[in-house]
Amino acid sequence: MELLHFHYGSVTSTNDIARELLRDYPAVLVSALYQTHGRGRHGRSWFGEWGKNVYCTIGIQQSQSTLLTHIAAPLAFGAVVVWDTLTTLVGVAPIFLLKYPNDLLGRCPDGAWRKLSGVLVERTVVGQVHACLIGIGINVQQRDFPPSLATEATSLALLGFELTPERVLQQLKRTAESLCESSLRELLQRWRALLQIEGRLLRIQGKHGLWKAVALHDSGQLEVEQGGERLLISDGDSLRYVLD
Numbered sequence: 001m002e003l004l005h006f007h008y009g010s011v012t013s014t015n016d017i018a019r020e021l022l023r024d025y026p027a028v029l030v031s032a033l034y035q036t037h038g039r040g041r042h043g044r045s046w047f048g049e050w051g052k053n054v055y056c057t058i059g060i061q062q063s064q065s066t067l068l069t070h071i072a073a074p075l076a077f078g079a080v081v082v083w084d085t086l087t088t089l090v091g092v093a094p095i096f097l098l099k100y101p102n103d104l105l106g107r108c109p110d111g112a113w114r115k116l117s118g119v120l121v122e123r124t125v126v127g128q129v130h131a132c133l134i135g136i137g138i139n140v141q142q143r144d145f146p147p148s149l150a151t152e153a154t155s156l157a158l159l160g161f162e163l164t165p166e167r168v169l170q171q172l173k174r175t176a177e178s179l180c181e182s183s184l185r186e187l188l189q190r191w192r193a194l195l196q197i198e199g200r201l202l203r204i205q206g207k208h209g210l211w212k213a214v215a216l217h218d219s220g221q222l223e224v225e226q227g228g229e230r231l232l233i234s235d236g237d238s239l240r241y242v243l244d
């Protein structure tokens with residue numbers, strides 16, 4: 001599937017622009033040098049300097065893709081696009097970790113895992129058109145983060161990879177267009193394989209002790225277990241991986 005690419009200087013959020021463009025175009029890739037109101041999940045803002053990172057949204061009308069009508073497919077799509085884009089550019093590196101559902105973490109020189117990329121999935125209706133928006137932020141050349149993010153965020157540059165946002169975006173477009181041709185089964189299998197979550201030990205916000213991930217369901221929910229108690233999780237932000 002071809003994604004029609006629209007590139008801007010400054011926008012509110014690439015998700016907002018994609019939503020409007022989907023009135024007239026079946027499938028778009030919207031990118032910008034800067035977002036004044038970049039959004040993260042759970043109403044958080046997504047911060048990034050002008051021209052240093054990738055801020056983009058893949059927007060697809062639902063009539064164009066049965067794949068993305070499945071509840072978990074856009075989450076999986078975001079995860080696999082980011083992973084395949086970056087590993088194509090820098091090689092499969094043990095310094096990347098995909099955290100459920102679709103955050104990409106990078107292992108920093110000090111040994112800490114920090115967030116390199118995040119995905120915001122929104123479903124929308126514009127006029128008569130139902131559409132899916134997959135907003136992706138990848139930190140590329142930014143080296144300084146505000147104090148509130150400094151211990152949580154990283155970038156390709158801080159990990160030692162000298163790439164430009166344009167190069168990453170160009171690869172992301174290619175990767176996304178080819179991934180649109182996957183079947184749902186293939187997409188979910190890839191997501192599962194990349195997450196490698198089954199058996200992983202986790203902490204869950206508001207819950208005591210360590211939990212073990214036992215299954216990633218096709219619904220996208222993660223089943224976790226502790227001492228015979230089982231829970232279904234769909235909010236990755238409440239999870240902390242136990243990492244060495």
Ligand code: BTN
Pocket residue numbers: 012013014015035037038039040041042044046054055056057103117118119120135136137138
């Ligand atoms: C998260 O991890 O909380 C999701 C972050 C998603 C950020 C991207 S940047 C491009 C697109 N436009 C937005 O406003 N948000 C997403």
